[in-house]
Amino acid sequence: MLVFTIRRLMQSVIVLFVMSLIVFIGIYAVGNPVDILINPEADIAEQEATIRRLGLDRPLWSQYFSFLNSALYGDLGTSFVHNEPALELIFERLPATLEIAVGAVGLAIVIGIPAGMVAGLRPDSLIGKTIMSGSILGFSLPTFWVGLMLIMLFAVMLGWLPASGRGDTVDLFGVPVSFLTWDGLTHILLPAFNLALFKMSLVIRLSRAGTREVMLQDYVKFSRAKGLSESRVILVHVLKNILIPVVTVLGLELGNVIAFAVVTETVFAWPGIGKLLIDSIGLLDRPVVVAYLLLTVTMFILINFVVDVLYSVLDPRVRLGDMKS
Amino acid sequence: MNGPAPTLQVEGLRTHFFTKVGVVKAVDDVSFSVDRGEVLGLVGESGSGKSVTGFSILGLVDPPGRITDGRILFKGEDLVGRSESQWRTLRGARIAMIFQDPMMTLNPVLRIDTQMIEAIRAHEKVSDATARQRARDALGQVGIPSPDERLKAYPHQFSGGMRQRVAIAIALINKPDLIIADEPTTALDVTIQAQILFEAQKLCRETGTALIWITHDLTVVAGLADRICVMYAGKIVEQGRIDDVLDRPLHPYTHGLIGSVPSRNKRGQPLEQIPGMTPSLMNPPPGCGFRARCARAAAECVRDPDITSPVDGRQIRCFHPHLEDA
Numbered sequence: 001m002l003v004f005t006i007r008r009l010m011q012s013v014i015v016l017f018v019m020s021l022i023v024f025i026g027i028y029a030v031g032n033p034v035d036i037l038i039n040p041e042a043d044i045a046e047q048e049a050t051i052r053r054l055g056l057d058r059p060l061w062s063q064y065f066s067f068l069n070s071a072l073y074g075d076l077g078t079s080f081v082h083n084e085p086a087l088e089l090i091f092e093r094l095p096a097t098l099e100i101a102v103g104a105v106g107l108a109i110v111i112g113i114p115a116g117m118v119a120g121l122r123p124d125s126l127i128g129k130t131i132m133s134g135s136i137l138g139f140s141l142p143t144f145w146v147g148l149m150l151i152m153l154f155a156v157m158l159g160w161l162p163a164s165g166r167g168d169t170v171d172l173f174g175v176p177v178s179f180l181t182w183d184g185l186t187h188i189l190l191p192a193f194n195l196a197l198f199k200m201s202l203v204i205r206l207s208r209a210g211t212r213e214v215m216l217q218d219y220v221k222f223s224r225a226k227g228l229s230e231s232r233v234i235l236v237h238v239l240k241n242i243l244i245p246v247v248t249v250l251g252l253e254l255g256n257v258i259a260f261a262v263v264t265e266t267v268f269a270w271p272g273i274g275k276l277l278i279d280s281i282g283l284l285d286r287p288v289v290v291a292y293l294l295l296t297v298t299m300f301i302l303i304n305f306v307v308d309v310l311y312s313v314l315d316p317r318v319r320l321g322d323m324k325s
Numbered sequence: 326m327n328g329p330a331p332t333l334q335v336e337g338l339r340t341h342f343f344t345k346v347g348v349v350k351a352v353d354d355v356s357f358s359v360d361r362g363e364v365l366g367l368v369g370e371s372g373s374g375k376s377v378t379g380f381s382i383l384g385l386v387d388p389p390g391r392i393t394d395g396r397i398l399f400k401g402e403d404l405v406g407r408s409e410s411q412w413r414t415l416r417g418a419r420i421a422m423i424f425q426d427p428m429m430t431l432n433p434v435l436r437i438d439t440q441m442i443e444a445i446r447a448h449e450k451v452s453d454a455t456a457r458q459r460a461r462d463a464l465g466q467v468g469i470p471s472p473d474e475r476l477k478a479y480p481h482q483f484s485g486g487m488r489q490r491v492a493i494a495i496a497l498i499n500k501p502d503l504i505i506a507d508e509p510t511t512a513l514d515v516t517i518q519a520q521i522l523f524e525a526q527k528l529c530r531e532t533g534t535a536l537i538w539i540t541h542d543l544t545v546v547a548g549l550a551d552r553i554c555v556m557y558a559g560k561i562v563e564q565g566r567i568d569d570v571l572d573r574p575l576h577p578y579t580h581g582l583i584g585s586v587p588s589r590n591k592r593g594q595p596l597e598q599i600p601g602m603t604p605s606l607m608n609p610p611p612g613c614g615f616r617a618r619c620a621r622a623a624a625e626c627v628r629d630p631d632i633t634s635p636v637d638g639r640q641i642r643c644f645h646p647h648l649e650d651a
Contacts, residue, residue: 218429225383225424226444226495227417230409236443240434315434316479 012301016294020071023293024064032056033284037080054080067290076294077287081280086291090273095175096166097265097272101257103179103192105250108199113246115200116207117234123212131204138201147194147267154190161186164269191268195261199253203246210242217241244315251307252300259296330401332503332535333382334358338395340374340381347608351377351390353559356632359503359535364526366546366567367539368582369556372603375539376425378556379505382537383422384412400502418448421496425508427489431480437464437491438476444495463494467524486517493521500532507539522549543586547571555579558614559606565639575639575646577619613643621645 034056038047051057055066067077076086119131155163167187169176178184214220215238223237262274269275273292280288340352352374359365369375380386382397384404397404399420404412416422424430431440441460445451451459457476464472467490480488489509496504506525510518526549529536540546546553546567553571554564555578563576574580584597601618613619616626623645630642 218424218426219432221385222422222424222430222492223432223440223443224385225416225422227413227415227447228443229413229447232443232447237432237435241432244434316436317433317481 008301008305012298015301016297019297020068020290020294021064023290024067025060027284027286027289028060028063030281031284033080033286036284071294076291079280079285079288081283081285081288086287087295089276089288090292090295093271093273093276095177096270097258097261097274099178100188100192100195100264100270100272101254101261103188104195104199104257105254107192107196108203109246109250111196112200112203113207113239113242116204117211117239117242119204120208120211120215121234123208132208135201135204138197138204141197143194143198143263144267146197147191147264150190150194151267161190163190166271191264191270194268195257195264199250199257202249202253206246206249207242210245211238214238214241240314244311247310247314248307251303251310255296255300255303258299330398331358331360332363332400333537334396334398334401335378335382336396336398338378338381338397339393340377340386340390341393342390344389344607349390349606350559350609351606352381353606353609355395355556355559355561357554357561357564359537361502361535362529362533363552364529364536364538364550366550366553367537367556368541368543368546368553370541370603372606373556374559374606375541375556376507379422379507379537379539382503382505383416383420384409385416385422414448417444417496417501418499419501420503420505421499421501423489423492423496423504423506423509426512427485427492427509428512430492431488433480435479436476437478437480437483441476441491441495441498444498448499459498460494463498464491466497466528467491467494468520469494486513486521489513489517489521493525497528497534501534503535503537505537505539508541509538510545511540511542518545525549543571543582555582558604558609560614560642561640562615562643563639563641565636569636569639573647575635575641575648576615576643577621577645577647578615580647581618 033054034047034051037054038050042050048057055063058066070077074087078084079086079089082089115131119128122128151163154161165187166178167183167185168181169178169184170180171177172180178188220233220237223233228237258273261270261272262278264270265272265274266278276288277292279285280292335358336356338352338355339350342349342351355374355378357365357367367375367378377386377390381392382399382404384407386392392405395405399415404415431437438457438460441463442453442456445456445459460476461472464475469475469487469490475483480491483491489512493509509525510521513521522545525536525538528534538546538549550567552564553567554561555570555576556562557578563570563574563579570579571583574583578599581597581599585599587596599618604614604617610627611629612627613622613630616622619626625644630644632640632642634640635646635648
């Protein structure tokens with residue numbers, strides 16, 4: 001376990017380093033922020049002063065090394081636009097994104113696994129076929145369109161749920177959260193559902209495939225031959241076996257949900273990091289984009305690690321101590 | 326048979342599978358009985374309906390199959406047509422089953438103790454400690470060393486032979502009246518096979534449990550069973566006491582089967598074979614299922630032969646049995 005952790009850590013550092021290089025060069029190539037940031041009516045001396053202050057007059061390699069140097073001390077640069085440390089900007093908005101991401105994964109699990117198991121147990125029934133057709137829609141309809149339709153149906157036509165924003169928030173350990181107030185909850189529901197739709201379809205398909213496969217196994221027949229009730233056979237013997245692939249995929253998808261909630265956050269005007277990223281790219285706010293992407297990479301590395309650990313909890317045949325990588 | 330009813334009496338059992346392309350008559354008019362403490366060998370080649378017979382007795386025939394006719398009398402009470410919950414109170418408690426492949430019968434993600442204790446608690450309200458104690462005793466009974474530690478292990482930490490012992494321990498755990506063993510030693514090597522056979526026999530003698538041992542291996546039943554049923558194409562073609570049937574087979578199929586087993590007496594001579602293949606059970610034509618492969622087949626074999634008892638204590642389905650040897 002210790003060897004596994006150390007190896008993982010070393011790999012992570014290399015990944016982070018390579019990533020920072022790619023991102024830095026990439027955002028450099030996209031465009032020059034000077035054109036956007038500086039008032040065109042300012043005189044030449046003022047413009048040059050600003051360029052020097054932002055460090056944009058130096059060559060790329062020099063900019064990169066000074067970035068790397070301060071990054072080692074935990075400083076990922078200061079936003080050109082907001083004039084605030086980029087990390088702080090991101091962390092301010094992170095709770096909002098975490099909230100709908102966790103909500104979305106929760107919805108995907110709570111709805112997806114039972115629906116997938118029903119479809120797996122009764123593949124030829126009307127309900128089984130309905131669930132599967134629904135999951136195809138969930139896969140193929142574009143997120144932004146579904147989001148707009150949800151707003152039209154529930155916010156405009158029915159007027160049941162609000163269309164945008166976070167609603168009332170309460171501070172939990174100094175972090176503002178929406179899910180503890182009724183108003184906040186009604187605000188979360190639509191964006192979380194919109195974000196969950198794709199994952200839900202994925203979970204439905206995985207659970208259905210798993211259920212159909214596991215139901216044919218001898219151990220299911222043997223557990224019936226032991227006289228167990230059908231609910232115990234399905235909820236213990238079958239469920240625990242199909243959870244293995246579901247946890248693997250969902251763990252990786254959690255990272256995706258957080259990192260790429262961009263579309264949903266934009267549609268529902270949800271003040272999370274996805275919206276921050278889109279705004280920053282639009283304004284060529286280099287430090288924020290770089291910090292965001294590095295943070296995302298770190299998050300993926302962490303999630304992968306947690307999934308490996310969880311996997312060994314669910315499947316006793318996987319022992320991290322035996323892992324060679 | 327006077328006195329109490331036999332542990333299990335199957336009468337005219339038919340289990341058919343209704344598939345899209347036709348009806349598979351996997352079990353077609355099968356009758357036999359097993360007494361307390363008796364070991365019945367159910368022998369036949371692959372696809373002869375032995376396993377489906379076993380699953381029918383437990384009410385575990387998978388759709389599209391179902392029992393279409395016949396009676397399954399367990400201690401005198403008919404099980405056919407019972408509700409699912411009534412079957413469930415019997416399964417694992419009064420009638421237990423051991424499966425063929427020990428690598429597949431235990432759930433890989435659940436610990437042995439979980440899988441044993443749930444078998445007890447499905448039928449009795451007992452405390453966790455009592456159930457654990459009984460699980461421990463059952464493991465000891467089938468010869469698993471240090472049962473306390475083994476209870477906490479997962480199936481993948483056991484060898485094939487050990488897993489089959491665990492499966493047998495689970496079958497024994499509620500002290501059933503009948504155990505159906507579906508080729509339990511086929512996947513094991515010969516030395517383990519011998520140990521498990523010995524233990525199975527001992528347990529039946531000691532506890533009075535009736536045992537149906539399903540196998541395709543004549544040498545296994547020879548040393549184990551009291552009586553033998555030979556199945557062919559969904560029907561029992563011959564049954565009787567094990568020594569009688571093996572020494573003087575009456576049905577041409579049994580005759581061929583025994584002739585094809587290698588033995589010391591036939592050293593150097595080519596083994597006899599039964600020509601042809603098992604017929605498909607999908608929409609079988611009427612008449613004796615063996616007639617296409619039988620040297621003694623004649624015109625009347627296109628009719629279904631009835632069960633006859635030409636020799637005392639023997640039953641066969643054949644118009645031309647090997648009576649001259651008897």
